[in-house]
Amino acid sequence: MLREIGSVFSFLTIIPASNTNLETVAKYMYIFPIVGIVIGLIIGSIALGLSLFLDPLIVSLLVVAALAIITGIHHIDGLADFADGLMTKGKKEKKLQAMKDVSTGSAGILSIVLYVVGMILALSLMSGFVLFQAILLSEILSKFSMVLQASLGRSAAVGSNSPFVQIMKDKRRLAIAGTITIIPLVIIGGTTGLIVFGAGIAFTLFILALSTRSFGGITGDVLGATNEITRLSSLVIFASV
Numbered sequence: 607m608l609r610e611i612g613s614v615f616s617f618l619t620i621i622p623a624s625n626t627n628l629e630t631v632a633k634y635m636y637i638f639p640i641v642g643i644v645i646g647l648i649i650g651s652i653a654l655g656l657s658l659f660l661d662p663l664i665v666s667l668l669v670v671a672a673l674a675i676i677t678g679i680h681h682i683d684g685l686a687d688f689a690d691g692l693m694t695k696g697k698k699e700k701k702l703q704a705m706k707d708v709s710t711g712s713a714g715i716l717s718i719v720l721y722v723v724g725m726i727l728a729l730s731l732m733s734g735f736v737l738f739q740a741i742l743l744s745e746i747l748s749k750f751s752m753v754l755q756a757s758l759g760r761s762a763a764v765g766s767n768s769p770f771v772q773i774m775k776d777k778r779r780l781a782i783a784g785t786i787t788i789i790p791l792v793i794i795g796g797t798t799g800l801i802v803f804g805a806g807i808a809f810t811l812f813i814l815a816l817s818t819r820s821f822g823g824i825t826g827d828v829l830g831a832t833n834e835i836t837r838l839s840s841l842v843i844f845a846s847v
Contacts, residue, residue, distance in 0.1 A: 615641055618749070620678045632769035635756060636779035638749035639786040646745035649673055650738040657733040666729035669741065670722060684830020685721060686714030691821060698822045702763055705827050724838050731845040740844035743795050747802060748837035750787040751810040752829045753780060759814050762823035771824070798847050802840045809839050 615621050617631045618641045649672055656665045674682065691705035693713035704711070710718075732740055756774040761767050774780065791799035810832055817828045 611637065611640075614638070615644070619645065619676055628766055628769050632773045635753055635770055635774055636783040637786070638753050639746050639783055642746040642749035643742070643786075643790065645673075645676060646742035648676065649745070650741040653729070653741055654734065654738040657737055662730040662733055663726070665733070665737075666726045669729050670725045673725075681830035681833045682718060682721065684827040685834045686710050686718050687827040688817075688831035689713040689717035691827070692816070698762070698820065701821055702825070705821075705825060721834060721838060725841065728838065728841040728845045736844070739794055740841055743791055743799055743802060744837050744840035744844065746787055746790060747806040747840050748833045750783055751806055751832050751836040753783040754807065754810050755814050755824060755829060755832050758811075759818065759824040759828075762817070762821040762825050762828075766826040767824060767829060770829070798844065801847065802843050805843055806836050806840055809836055 611634065612621075613627070613630045614634050614637055618638065649669060652672055653665060653669045656668060660668075687705045687707075687710075690707065690711040690713050691701045693711070694701045694704035729737065729741075753774060756767070756770040757777070757780040759771060761771045788803060791803050795802060813828065813832050813835065814824065817824050821828070
């Protein structure tokens, strides 16, 4: 069991594991929010400590860099590919091909720039425990958004997303992931946590509908993009409320 959990951590972070494979990770996808808790605690604690003696803008820049390092940037790459696919004109097959292209298009580059700027601005508006709280809960919710999307969506094409979509049709796994997510959001976040949870669900469903219309379903890049967009939107809400 510990090896399987290690595979999930390795899949979502730069932590190495000897037996990581998609089938194992997909089987335990419902514990993604637990990985979010660990990442959130690490990054949130770093942010909390730095915010005590550094300027908020510098803290936010370091937090974004730390997130990129610990997660290996591959979900940000998914966001770029998702943007390229959406902006490509033509049929679904052409859009899917654009997402698979190893080179990043102008839409992908713009999406990364906007994402990074948005993250830095949102984080710079918070400090202390509020910053810690926002990072922790946003990370948990962003991981749950991928679980929810895999549970409700269908594969646009046979690929890395297929095992996740197939296995997550077991609603018991979704219920476990949802419970892991909602408890800290309510206990730590209170009313704001509930607002963030509702917004995260709404964004996830919107991206799912958009991807189904544009690509015929979801892909690994869509899941990665959902993770990033949910994290950013959650941080923006925390900074605004």
